[in-house]
Structures are given as C-alpha cells and as structure tokens.
Amino acid sequence: KITRKFVDGLPKAELHVHIEGTLEPDLEFKLAKRNGIDLGVSSPDQINRSYKYGLAAFLKSYYAGMQTLITEQDFYDLTWAYLKKMAKSSVKHVELFFDPQAHTSRGISFSTVINGIHQAAVDARALGVDAQLIMCFLRDFSKESARKTLIQAKPYHEKGWILGLGLDSDEHHNPPLKFMMLFAKAKTEGYHLTMHCDPDQVDTLKHIKQALEIIEVERIDHGVNIVADPDLMDFAIQKQLGFTICPISNLYIYHDMKAKPTLELLKKGALVSFNSDDPGYMGSNYIDDNYYKFAEKYHLSREDLVKIAKNSFLSSWISNTAKKFYL
Ligand code: HPA
Ligand code: ZN
Numbered sequence: 204k205i206t207r208k209f210v211d212g213l214p215k216a217e218l219h220v221h222i223e224g225t226l227e228p229d230l231e232f233k234l235a236k237r238n239g240i241d242l243g244v245s246s247p248d249q250i251n252r253s254y255k256y257g258l259a260a261f262l263k264s265y266y267a268g269m270q271t272l273i274t275e276q277d278f279y280d281l282t283w284a285y286l287k288k289m290a291k292s293s294v295k296h297v298e299l300f301f302d303p304q305a306h307t308s309r310g311i312s313f314s315t316v317i318n319g320i321h322q323a324a325v326d327a328r329a330l331g332v333d334a335q336l337i338m339c340f341l342r343d344f345s346k347e348s349a350r351k352t353l354i355q356a357k358p359y360h361e362k363g364w365i366l367g368l369g370l371d372s373d374e375h376h377n378p379p380l381k382f383m384m385l386f387a388k389a390k391t392e393g394y395h396l397t398m399h400c401d402p403d404q405v406d407t408l409k410h411i412k413q414a415l416e417i418i419e420v421e422r423i424d425h426g427v428n429i430v431a432d433p434d435l436m437d438f439a440i441q442k443q444l445g446f447t448i449c450p451i452s453n454l455y456i457y458h459d460m461k462a463k464p465t466l467e468l469l470k471k472g473a474l475v476s477f478n479s480d481d482p483g484y485m486g487s488n489y490i491d492d493n494y495y496k497f498a499e500k501y502h503l504s505r506e507d508l509v510k511i512a513k514n515s516f517l518s519s520w521i522s523n524t525a526k527k528f529y530l
Pocket of ligand 2: 221424
C-alpha cells in the first residue's frame with residue numbers, strides 16, 4: 204500500500220515546474236501589498252485561481268498572477284518558498300523553469316529575475332536541495348524576442364546559472380520549428396534542450412515529431428500524445444528520452460489525468476517522471492501529491508513509484524557521478 208510517508212521519503216527529482224506557477228495566493232497577496240498593487244481583493248482566498256478548460260484559459264490566469272513579482276526579493280521569496288517545501292518531501296534535485304519574457308515584457312529586468320531565483324537556489328543547498336534553472340522561451344512571442352532573450356541569458360549561462368533551454372506558453376500556431384535556429388545555436392553553446400508538447404494541442408503529433416527529429420531535444424515536457432504514433436514512441440524509448448508528465452496539471456487543465464497514455468508509456472519502459480507543473484494554480488498539489496494521488500487512483504505499487512523516481516534522476520541533467528548516487 205502506498206502511504207504519504209513512503210512518497211515523502213522517496214528521493215526524487217522534479218524536472219517540470221514553472222517557478223512562476225508555484226505562486227500561492229498567500230504570497231501573491233503579500234507581494235501585492237508590498238509593491239502597492241491593488242488586486243481588488245481583501246484576502247488571499249478571494250484570489251481567483253480558476254480557469255475553465257484548456258491551455259489558453261490556464262495561461263491567462265498564470266500570466267495575471269505573476270504581475271505582483273517586481274523586485275529581486277519577490278523572485279527570491281517565490282523560489283525560496285517552493286524549495287523549502289521540496290526539502291520536506293525528499294526532492295533532492297530540481298530543474299526549475301522560468302519565463303524571463305513574461306517579466307521583461309512588463310519592464311522587469313532580466314537580472315532582477317535571475318538574481319532573485321538564483322540566490323534562493325544557492326541558499327537551498329543548505330537544505331539538501333540542488334536547484335538548477337531552465338530558461339523557457341514563450342512560444343507565442345516572436346523569434347526576435349527569443350533571440351534577444353538568449354543574448355540576455357549569455358553571461359548567466361556562462362557563469363553556470365542556466366542549465367538548459369525550454370519552450371512553453373501557447374502552442375497553437377507556434378510549432379517547435381519556429382525556434383529551430385535558436386535552439387540549434389543554444390545547443391552549440393552547451394545548453395541542454397527540452398520543450399513542451401502539451402496534451403491534445405492542434406498538430407500535437409507534428410510538434411512532438413519536430414521536437415524529437417529536428418530540434419533533437421533530450422526530454423519532452425508532457426508529450427503524452429506520442430502513444431498515437433507507435434513508431435515514434437519506440438524511437439523515443441530507444442533514445443531514452445525523458446517524459447516529464449504532470450498528472451494533476453492535466454486534471455486541472457484538461458479534466459483528465461491522462462492516465463491511459465501515461466501507463467502505456469510506463470509499461471513500454473519510457474523514462475516517465477511525475478512532476479507538478481504549476482502547483483500554485485492547481486490546488487497546491489506539489490510533486491509528492493502527483494506521486495501519491497496518481498498511485499492511489501491507478502493502483503501503482505511501491506516498485507512502480509521507485510521506478511518513476513529513478514527515471515526522474517536518469518532523465519535529469521545532473522552529472523553521471525551524481526546520478527549513480529541515486530540509482
Ligand atoms: N504548458 C505551457 N506553458 C506553460 C505551462 C504548461 O503546462 N505552464 C506554464 N506555462
Ligand atoms: Zn509546463
């Protein structure tokens with residue numbers, strides 16, 4: 204029987220969490236007060252975190268919430284709150300997504316964002332959590348905007364503060380190929396590469412194919428639709444591609460945990476990991492809740508969860524020496 208205690212004690216890595224998506228209403232309320240922003244509510248529980256259906260609806264709420272993040276201290280507090288929670292549930296390693304363009308586009312400087320997040324990551328080492336950053340391009344912004352963002356990131360990448368590059372936001376009409384040249388350039392600069400291929404998007408299989416065959420990503424974020432193309436799925440398994448799957452995020456955005464394709468990928472031996480995506484917008488369900496609730500609903504065994512946790516380290520971008528420690 205799976206218990207909370209078992210899940211909490213299991214060493215794991217989180218590979219798919221958007222730091223801005225960890226913003227809980229309590230902190231949003233506090234930051235609004237600190238920054239003199241009027242949210243039009245008199246308590247945190249009046250902050251609306253609901254969205255009806257689909258990625259675009261979710262994103263609207265997500266981008267609205269982050270307007271309260273202004274100073275370096277705000278980004279620090281956000282990241283610290285998340286990492287402190289992770290330390291309590293045996294999350295040893297985190298690869299955090301951040302969305303610089305969502306901030307630079309409203310006048311916050313790149314350095315404000317990354318300095319705050321990075322300092323919290325440094326301080327979290329004392330809690331036994333190793334946190335690294337993955338910078339995401341917003342795919343609904345222009346190529347030119349992404350190009351400028353890659354240039355802004357350069358000094359921080361060279362200092363070792365940014366481990367990889369991702370692609371997120373609204374997928375409709377924004378295929379991986381739109382950013383082909385930039386990802387190719389980033390690869391030569393030593394970035395690890397991953398990309399979102401959210402569930403059930405328009406052209407979803409085409410996007411997965413482009414990410415795998417042309418961009419040559421090392422992981423896919425979500426990617427559950429790959430099961431509709433058995434050849435492509437076998438290819439991904441052969442290549443030991445990581446699938447960072449987010450069951451509760453799927454439940455919130457698509458009203459479906461996507462258990463069927465997730466279980467099929469697991470059964471076929473794909474490197475599936477469980478992750479939280481945007482816990483501040485998804486009922487405060489963190490990575491441990493994703494392990495526990497999926498396992499309980501679909502009767503996974505302890506061995507299954509151990510496998511998923513091992514997959515999370517295997518598909519992470521920690522050194523091979525560090526990997527051996529967890530496998
Ligand atoms: N998909 C795409 N973009 C996002 C997500 C997601 O799940 N979360 C935050 N930005
Ligand atoms: Zn995501």
